[in-house]
Amino acid sequence: MSTVKKILIADDEPDILEIIQYNLQAEGFEVITAKNGNEAIEKAKRHLPNLIILDIMMPGKTGMEVCNLLRQQPAFKNTLIIFLTALSDEGTEVKGLESGADDYLTKPISPKVLVSKVNALFRRFSKDEPKIVKVGDLEIDREKYMINFKGNDIVLARKEFELLALLAGKPGKVFLRNEILNTIWGTEVIVGDRTIDVHIRKIRQKLDLDCISTVKGVGYKFEM
Amino acid sequence: MSTVKKILIADDEPDILEIIQYNLQAEGFEVITAKNGNEAIEKAKRHLPNLIILDIMMPGKTGMEVCNLLRQQPAFKNTLIIFLTALSDEGTEVKGLESGADDYLTKPISPKVLVSKVNALFRRFSKDEPKIVKVGDLEIDREKYMINFKGNDIVLARKEFELLALLAGKPGKVFLRNEILNTIWGTEVIVGDRTIDVHIRKIRQKLDLDCISTVKGVGYKFEM
DNA sequence: TATTTGGCTTAACAATTTGATAATATGCCC
DNA sequence: GGGCATATTATCAAATTGTTAAGCCAAATA
Numbered sequence: 303m304s305t306v307k308k309i310l311i312a313d314d315e316p317d318i319l320e321i322i323q324y325n326l327q328a329e330g331f332e333v334i335t336a337k338n339g340n341e342a343i344e345k346a347k348r349h350l351p352n353l354i355i356l357d358i359m360m361p362g363k364t365g366m367e368v369c370n371l372l373r374q375q376p377a378f379k380n381t382l383i384i385f386l387t388a389l390s391d392e393g394t395e396v397k398g399l400e401s402g403a404d405d406y407l408t409k410p411i412s413p414k415v416l417v418s419k420v421n422a423l424f425r426r427f428s429k430d431e432p433k434i435v436k437v438g439d440l441e442i443d444r445e446k447y448m449i450n451f452k453g454n455d456i457v458l459a460r461k462e463f464e465l466l467a468l469l470a471g472k473p474g475k476v477f478l479r480n481e482i483l484n485t486i487w488g489t490e491v492i493v494g495d496r497t498i499d500v501h502i503r504k505i506r507q508k509l510d511l512d513c514i515s516t517v518k519g520v521g522y523k524f525e526m
Numbered sequence: 527m528s529t530v531k532k533i534l535i536a537d538d539e540p541d542i543l544e545i546i547q548y549n550l551q552a553e554g555f556e557v558i559t560a561k562n563g564n565e566a567i568e569k570a571k572r573h574l575p576n577l578i579i580l581d582i583m584m585p586g587k588t589g590m591e592v593c594n595l596l597r598q599q600p601a602f603k604n605t606l607i608i609f610l611t612a613l614s615d616e617g618t619e620v621k622g623l624e625s626g627a628d629d630y631l632t633k634p635i636s637p638k639v640l641v642s643k644v645n646a647l648f649r650r651f652s653k654d655e656p657k658i659v660k661v662g663d664l665e666i667d668r669e670k671y672m673i674n675f676k677g678n679d680i681v682l683a684r685k686e687f688e689l690l691a692l693l694a695g696k697p698g699k700v701f702l703r704n705e706i707l708n709t710i711w712g713t714e715v716i717v718g719d720r721t722i723d724v725h726i727r728k729i730r731q732k733l734d735l736d737c738i739s740t741v742k743g744v745g746y747k748f749e750m
Numbered sequence: 751t752a753t754t755t756g757g758c759t760t761a762a763c764a765a766t767t768t769g770a771t772a773a774t775a776t777g778c779c780c
Numbered sequence: 781g782g783g784c785a786t787a788t789t790a791t792c793a794a795a796t797t798g799t800t801a802a803g804c805c806a807a808a809t810a
Contacts, residue, residue, distance in 0.1 A: 348806090348807090459756080459757050459758080460757075460758095461757075461758065462757090474667075474669070474670045475669050475670060476669065476670060476671045480641075480642055480645055481645075483642065484642055484645070492636070492639065493758090493759065493760090494759070494760055494761085495796090495797090496759085496761080496762095496797085496798090496799095497758080497759055497760075499796095499797060499798065499799085500758085500759075500760085500798090500799085500800095501758085502797095502798090503798070503799070503800095516796095516797070516798090517671050518683070518684070518766085518767060518768075518795090518796060518797070519683070519684040519767090519768075519795080519796065519797095520671055520684060523670065523671075683767080683768060683769080684768080684769095685768080685769065686768095686769095717769090717770065717771090718770065718771060718772090719785095719786095720770080720771070720772085720786085721769075721770055721771075723785095723786060723787065723788085724769080724770075724771085724787090724788085724789095725769080726786095726787090727787065727788065727789095740785090740786065740787090742778080742784095742785060742786070743784090743785070743786095
C-alpha cells in the first residue's frame with residue numbers, strides 16, 4: 303500500500319481499545335482511538351480515517367447510531383466500518399450490516415482474526431475506484447489529495463480538492479449547484495450561494511487554467 | 527426532466543402539508559396529499575407515487591405502520607419513503623431507517639433541506655436515462671447542456687436550451703403554446719404571449735437553420 | 751496557554767447574462 | 781384592406797455569477 307491507512311477505534315473498554323490498537327499498529331496502521339460515540343464522530347470528522355471500528359454498546363451513542371450519522375455525510379459514504387459486538391446475537395449482526403457496516407467482529411477478539419479481517423477489507427475495497435484520475439495534463443490523486451498539472455504539484459485545500467475531483471470525474475457533465483452541494487456538503491449543512499463560486503474561483507486561480515466553465519442558471523462543468 | 531415525479535405527502539397538520547406541497551410544486555413535482563395513514567395508503571395505491579413523505583405521528587396509522595404495510599407489497603418495494611418527525615430523538619431516526627425508510631426529516635422543516643433531500647434521493651436512485659438526443663445532424667446533450675450541430679458546438683441560454691430540448695424530444699409533434707408554458711415555465715409563473723416567440727426566434731437565429739416550424743394558431747414543432 | 755496559520759464561509763459589491771415585455775413590423779387569410 | 785397571429789427588435793429589470801476582503805474557527809506551533 304502506498305499510503306499508511308488510518309483506523310479509528312471506538313470502544314468504552316480501555317482494555318479492548320489497547321489490544322486492538324497494539325495489534326493494528328504492529329501491522330503498520332495509524333491508529334486513532336475514541337472512548338465513546340460522540341468522541342468517535344468528532345475524531346472521524348477530524349482525521350477522516352480509512353476504516354472505523356465501532357463498538358455497538360457504548361455510552362452516549364451506540365455504534366449503530368454513530369454509523370448512521372456518519373453514513374449520512376458524503377465524506378463517509380465510502381469509509382469502511384466494522385462493528386464490534388459482545389453478543390453473538392445474529393439479529394444484531396444482520397441489523398449491523400443493514401445499517402451500513404461493512405463487516406462485524408464478535409468479542410472476545412482474536413488479534414489474528416482482527417488483523418486478517420482488516421487486511422481483507424482493505425484489499426477488497428482498494429481495487430474498486432481508481433485513486434488517480436487523469437484528464438489531459440491534469441492528474442488528480444484522490445489518495446494523496448494532490449493535484450499535478452503539467453508536472454507541477456498544486457496544493458488545493460480539501461473542499462477545493464473535492465470540488466475539482468467531482469467535476470473532473472465526469473468531464474463535460476454539468477453539475478447542478480444542488481448536486482454539488484449534496485455531494486460535497488451533504489444535505490444537512492446549508493451554505494450560502496456564493497460559497498461554491500468562491501471555491502471555484504480559488505481552483506481556477508490555483509490551476510491558472512480555465513478548465514471549469516460556468517453554465518449560467520445551471521451549474522459548472524469541467525472540460526479541458 | 528423527462529417524466530414528472532409524483533410525490534405523496536401524508537401529515538395530519540394542514541400547515542405542514544401546505545408548506546411541503548408548495549415547495550415541492552415549485553420545484554416542478556406533482557404533489558398528492560393525505561391527511562392520515564389510511565388515506566396515505568389508499569392514495570399511494572391509486573397514484574403510485576415515486577416518493578412518499580410520511581409523518582411519523584398521525585391519527586389512525588403511524589407513518590411507520592404505513593411504511594411497513596406498503597413495503598410488503600411488491601408495487602412499493604422500490605418506492606422512496608421519507609419519514610417526518612418532530613422528535614429529534616435519534617433512536618426514532620434509527621428505527622425509521624431500519625423499518626424501510628430511505629431517509630428522514632425532522633421538524634421544523636427547512637424548505638431548502640426538504641427540496642435538496644428530495645432531489646438527492648431521486649438522483650441517487652434514478653437509472654440513467656438517455657441524456658443525449660440525436661436528430662439528424664443535431665445533437666442535444668442534456669448532461670453537458672450543449673447543442674452540437676454539424677460538429678459545431680452551439681451555446682444556448684437555459685430557457686432556449688430547454689425549449690429546444692422539449693421540441694426536439696418529439697420531432698414532428700406539435701406542442702401547443704400552453705403545453706410549452708406548463709412544461710418550461712410551470713403553472714405558477716405567468717408570462718406574456720410573445721415570450722415564447724422571442725425564445726423561438728433566438729433558437730432559430732443561433733442554430734442558423736429553420737428546424738422549428740410554426741403551426742399558426744396552434745403551436746410549434748421541431749422537424750429537420 | 752498564547753499565538754499564528756490556514757481553510758471555510760459570508761457579506762458586499764461589481765460584472766455579466768438572461769429573460770420578459772413593449773412596440774413595431776410582417777405575413778396570411780378572408 | 782381589415783383582422784389576426786406571429787416575427788423582430790430594442791430595451792430594461794431581474795437573476796445569476798465573479799471578486800474581494802473580512803471574520804470565524806480549528807489545528808498547528810511556539
